[in-house]
Amino acid sequence: MVTVPASTLDHYRRFSRYNSPYPAHDRGCAIDLYPESNRGISPVAGEVLDTRTVGAPSRPYAVPEDHLVLVDTGEHIARILHVDPAVIPGDTVVVGDSLGEMVRSGFFAPWVDNHVHLGFREPGANPYRAAGSLPVDIDIDVRPLDWDGTGVVREAGETYVVLDEPVHPKPGTWAGLAGGRGVVLDGGYPHYDGGGVLPGADGPVSVVGARAGVADGRHVTWDDVSLSANGASITGLSLFVARDADFGAKLVHPDHDFAVGDRVTVSVSSE
Structure with a gap:
């Protein structure tokens, strides 16, 4: 390593x-x-x-x-x-x-x-x-950011949107979307085969209050789930670790019709 x-x-x-x-x-x-x-x-x-x-x-x-x-x-x-x-x-x-x-x-x-x-x-x-x-x-400490799945679209690209939540509480330090108490998720959820967790964990991890998968050390196997935004199916979430003030949940979906200023609620459903 x-x-x-x-x-x-x-x-x-x-x-x-x-x-x-x-x-x-x-x-x-x-x-x-x-x-x-x-x-x-x-x-x-x-x-x-x-x-x-x-x-x-x-x-x-x-x-x-x-x-x-x-x-x-x-x-x-x-x-x-x-x-x-x-x-x-x-x-x-x-x-x-x-x-x-x-x-x-x-x-x-x-x-x-x-x-x-x-x-x-x-x-x-x-x-x-x-x-x-x-x-x-x-070799860093990473702050988990709790998120309830809601936010307002701050940026809209052709294949994604970025929300204004969760807010980075201290830009310049490292933070990412919480996957449970004390851990941060990394990867493409659930559109890539698996993901990761920092600093490491064993057992279930979650997104917006719903089980997302199971961690084994620093690796995560995603559950068979689907995501939706305002009731419409989306591809997934891009999960990363950031220290810039523009942190926010990044929703991936090439066919979205969201615009800047739209209020969005993301939910997780088991397949």
């Missing part, structure tokens, strides 16, 4: 280990980091070993190619994706350096913001394969 320290996470406004459908994130073996701007901020220090351009799934909202940047940290090989590299092999980088501009890749869903994907391999392991990264841990 590789621990990402608090000093590294301070360069980003949000992160998620589980909010992805791709195998690289299985069981928290990668972390997506969201900078304040579109600069691909390096989360590691070391020597750039290689950069590679790869084809990405074809999506109308995305560029046709993505990029892999490999950095030797001295202990592990870091795999960084979704950044058009402005570095070359042999360059030395430190945490906080710009590796280049982030790209909007078909490897993530249209409701996901541009981000830096980070995973780690043992020296000698194949760093080019998508699967095989080490589990990622984090």
Whole structure:
């Protein structure tokens, strides 16, 4: 397991280990980091070993190619994706350096913001394969935010809306949607296969007062449920950890007809 320290996470406004459908994130073996701007901020220090351009799934909202940047940290090989590299092999980088501009890749869903994907391999392991990264841990305290499922639409994109609740009580510190007493949920609920819980738990976890799934350590298996907003079915919730003041529940649904100012109530139903 590789621990990402608090000093590294301070360069980003949000992160998620589980909010992805791709195998690289299985069981928290990668972390997506969201900078304040579109600069691909390096989360590691070391020597750039290689950069590679790869084809990405074809999506109308995305560029046709993505990029892999490999950095030797001295202990592990870091795999960084979704950044058009402005570095070359042999360059030395430190945490906080710009590796280049982030790209909007078909490897993530249209409701996901541009981000830096980070995973780690043992020296000698194949760093080019998508699967095989080490589990990622984090070294921060995270505040659980209770939420009753209600709020007013603050932002409306084509495939999602963001509500004004729950409110981040202390921007600059880390917080996420509570999954029960003392724990925060991470992932795509329930539209991705599983999620995560911080700092870890065993037993049922919940969303808006309804059981959401079962935690086993830091991993969560979602129950077979569906979500609705004002009685209409939606795809799910994007769950992440954030320290910016714009925190709010993010409802995912490509066919929504909500507008800024609408009052919304989210509910959970068993299938």
